[in-house]
Amino acid sequence: MAAALQTLGGGIGITLHWIAFTPTIEQQATEEQKKKWLKLAQDVAIVGAYAQTEMGHGTFVRGLETTATYDPSTQEFVINSPTLTSTKWWPGGLGKTANHATVMAQLYTRGKCYGPHNFMVQIRSLENHQPCPGVTLGDIGPKMESNGNDNGFARFDHVRIPRENMLMKFARVEADGTYVQPPSSKLAYSNMVYLRGTFVMSAAQALASATTIAVRYSCVRRQSEMKPGEPEPQILEYQTQQYKLFPQLAAAYAFWFASWFMTQQHGSITGSMEKGDMSGLAELHALSAGLKSYTTAVTARGIDVCRMACGGHGYSHASGLPALFGGAAALCTAEGENTVMMLQTARYLVKCFAQSQAGKRLTGTVAYLSAVQPSPVAGNRNMSDLGTLVAAFQHRAARMVRHAAMQMQGEMQKGKAREDAWNSCSVLLIKAAEAHVHSFVVRNFAETVQTVEVDESVRAVLTSLCQLYSLYGITEHAGDFLKDGYLTGRDIDAASSHLSAMLARVRPDAVALVDAFDLHDKILRSVLGRYDGRVYEHLYEWAKKSPLNKSEVHESYYKYLQPFLKSNRAKL
Numbered sequence: 274m275a276a277a278l279q280t281l282g283g284g285i286g287i288t289l290h291w292i293a294f295t296p297t298i299e300q301q302a303t304e305e306q307k308k309k310w311l312k313l314a315q316d317v318a319i320v321g322a323y324a325q326t327e328m329g330h331g332t333f334v335r336g337l338e339t340t341a342t343y344d345p346s347t348q349e350f351v352i353n354s355p356t357l358t359s360t361k362w363w364p365g366g367l368g369k370t371a372n373h374a375t376v377m378a379q380l381y382t383r384g385k386c387y388g389p390h391n392f393m394v395q396i397r398s399l400e401n402h403q404p405c406p407g408v409t410l411g412d413i414g415p416k417m418e419s420n421g422n423d424n425g426f427a428r429f430d431h432v433r434i435p436r437e438n439m440l441m442k443f444a445r446v447e448a449d450g451t452y453v454q455p456p457s458s459k460l461a462y463s464n465m466v467y468l469r470g471t472f473v474m475s476a477a478q479a480l481a482s483a484t485t486i487a488v489r490y491s492c493v494r495r496q497s498e499m500k501p502g503e504p505e506p507q508i509l510e511y512q513t514q515q516y517k518l519f520p521q522l523a524a525a526y527a528f529w530f531a532s533w534f535m536t537q538q539h540g541s542i543t544g545s546m547e548k549g550d551m552s553g554l555a556e557l558h559a560l561s562a563g564l565k566s567y568t569t570a571v572t573a574r575g576i577d578v579c580r581m582a583c584g585g586h587g588y589s590h591a592s593g594l595p596a597l598f599g600g601a602a603a604l605c606t607a608e609g610e611n612t613v614m615m616l617q618t619a620r621y622l623v624k625c626f627a628q629s630q631a632g633k634r635l636t637g638t639v640a641y642l643s644a645v646q647p648s649p650v651a652g653n654r655n656m657s658d659l660g661t662l663v664a665a666f667q668h669r670a671a672r673m674v675r676h677a678a679m680q681m682q683g684e685m686q687k688g689k690a691r692e693d694a695w696n697s698c699s700v701l702l703i704k705a706a707e708a709h710v711h712s713f714v715v716r717n718f719a720e721t722v723q724t725v726e727v728d729e730s731v732r733a734v735l736t737s738l739c740q741l742y743s744l745y746g747i748t749e750h751a752g753d754f755l756k757d758g759y760l761t762g763r764d765i766d767a768a769s770s771h772l773s774a775m776l777a778r779v780r781p782d783a784v785a786l787v788d789a790f791d792l793h794d795k796i797l798r799s800v801l802g803r804y805d806g807r808v809y810e811h812l813y814e815w816a817k818k819s820p821l822n823k824s825e826v827h828e829s830y831y832k833y834l835q836p837f838l839k840s841n842r843a844k845l
């Protein structure tokens with residue numbers, strides 16, 4: 274049933290039921306509440322939306338305007354949309370599909386506001402799917418992509434729900450209206466941390482799809498003359514085509530491995546939190562926010578590189594690449610806008626840097642910040658050695674974090690308020706956080722290829738891919754590595770030479786590396802990326818099915834073109 278709904282498309286949006294609504298019940302409902310709603314959600318006996326974002330606020334959750342005011346006389350919460358901008362806006366499935374929603378609203382009890390909390394609200398009748406009394410619903414209209422999903426709007430006009438509909442695993446309101454604090458106010462945000470973590474795998478899968486399409490097509494497509502008189506070569510023989518595609522292919526593997534780490538970290542830290550140990554929450558938030566931001570941004574750019582590498586046919590919906598790009602672009606905004614998320618990571622890095630300066634030994638993904646030598650150690654490095662490459666990325670990140678933090682400290686010493694100093698250094702902070710996440714992805718990639726259980730021939734290929742990914746990053750950001758002399762111009766030249774060698778080394782395995790993603794044609798939905806390589810026949814078949822080809826002479830000829838031509842001819 275769920276699969277059927279999944280493929281129903283056309284105005285039915287059940288994705289968020291699975292990735293946001295149901296996990297919110299799992300993570301924020303009490304055991305009692307799970308008994309009431311979780312199985313209904315898992316069996317799709319109810320369909321839900323995650324209704325947090327409003328027309329006026331998406332990023333600033335503390336600024337949400339929807340209210341949930343507790344009425345002790347009836348032991349109910351009154352859900353209300355007090356302004357136009359408080360209208361819930363964007364939630365997937367909210368417009369036409371969902372009959373329930375977890376609604377994030379400012380909790381008021383005994384005249385005091387306790388901030389955003391989640392509430393279960395039925396929004397449509399289970400009998401006839403009409404909106405419930407006091408609820409106004411609709412679709413927000415066509416979007417850049419994913420128009421099969423009914424991202425919707427919702428307004429609440431003093432809708433009453435039982436007290437027990439507040440998701441009370443962490444915070445709760447007693448019958449008399451007493452508010453009981455959660456262990457951390459940020460636990461209400463836990464579903465977002467979980468979802469950001471899943472976006473890392475969504476990015477990896479999207480980039481894997483795009484590189485599968487582009488690499489396979491680049492073996493089918495022959496174009497131009499590499500040598501006079503010789504047959505047209507596969508376009509993948511051009512070094513420029515390899516330079517476009519193989520770094521994206523390497524990034525797909527790097528992000529795939531990073532998502533393994535993210536999933537493991539999320540499980541381990543939330544497991545500790547279940548036992549009351551909140552110590553890992555800050556690192557989990559910083560890592561998920563940074564990885565989500567970094568991987569989705571690189572993926573969106575990478576998919577467009579793949580699209581351009583397929584020439585004109587890449588621009589056709591037959592390629593599947595425009596739709597992939599539209600989806601990846603959504604990942605850059607949804608679940609925490611990328612800049613805002615990277616600034617959250619920067620906030621954590623500045624805090625850790627200050628702790629390190631005060632003598633604290635750092636652990637986890639920031640341990641390198643205290644271990645890296647501030648003074649550069651220039652010299653002839655072996656730029657094909659993974660350890661050397663990892664150390665270079667960690668040195669770059671540590672230097673940039675230190676520079677941004679010291680710059681901010683300098684601004685405050687000049688008398689600027691902390692918030693003003695933060696804002697005036699935020700471009701430096703973003704770049705430092707990006708360098709931090711980049712160094713994590715490189716280190717994790719290197720550690721994975723060295724430890725993953727595969728036979729040595731596969732390890733050799735993965736090692737080449739990791740070297741290619743790292744060398745590409747160093748040559749693309751050479752200035753960061755040269756700035757304090759940690760790498761020299763000769764090191765950068767060596768990195769470029771090794772990168773060229775890696776392109777040639779990966780070429781023979783390129784098709785095997787994309788086939789290894791094992792993405793079925795039904796998932797790829799791409800004429801160019803077909804497993805059987807029969808691109809041209811299927812491109813022609815695909816085009817013939819275009820709605821415009823239903824008639825030989827389109828009705829627009831008779832309506833517009835014919836009279837227009839006639840009148841122009843009459844003037845001759």
Ligand SMILES: CC/C=C\C/C=C\C/C=C\C/C=C\CCC(=O)SCCNC(=O)CCNC(=O)[C@H](O)C(C)(C)COP(=O)(O)OP(=O)(O)OC[C@H]1O[C@@H](n2cnc3c(N)ncnc32)[C@H](O)[C@@H]1OP(=O)(O)O
Pocket residue numbers: 293323325326331332333334335365419459462463465466468475479554555558597599600601603604607608609610613617620621624
């Ligand atoms: C190819 C793809 C194919 C298809 C895809 C197509 C379409 C689908 C795409 C997407 C649809 C899917 C899902 C989308 C669903 C949504 O979008 S749901 C809505 C998501 N919304 C957000 O993510 C909102 C983002 N904003 C926030 O999270 C917060 O407002 C904020 C973190 C930006 C700021 O929060 P504040 O409370 O103001 O905090 P602060 O003042 O910045 O920091 C205070 C301290 O709190 C810590 N902190 C913040 N958040 C968390 C957290 N989640 N967990 C733990 N700790 C947190 C922060 O670190 C500070 O700590 P200090 O110690 O430094 O004080």
Ligand SMILES: Cc1cc2nc3c(=O)[nH]c(=O)nc-3n(C[C@H](O)[C@H](O)[C@H](O)COP(=O)(O)OP(=O)(O)OC[C@H]3O[C@@H](n4cnc5c(N)ncnc54)[C@H](O)[C@@H]3O)c2cc1C
Pocket residue numbers: 289293323324325326329330331332333362363364365419424603606607608609610611612613616
């Ligand atoms: C396809 C899609 C599906 C979605 N699904 C859902 C859903 O199911 N449920 C749901 O609740 N929401 C959903 N959303 C909404 C989404 O979560 C928000 O759009 C997202 O959180 C961004 O918030 P915003 O729109 O307010 O952006 P804004 O924050 O208004 O972003 C605009 C600009 O302001 C900048 N900015 C904002 N704050 C700061 C800051 N502090 N520092 C520096 N710059 C800043 C941003 O970087 C950005 O450049 C969806 C959105 C999309 C596109």
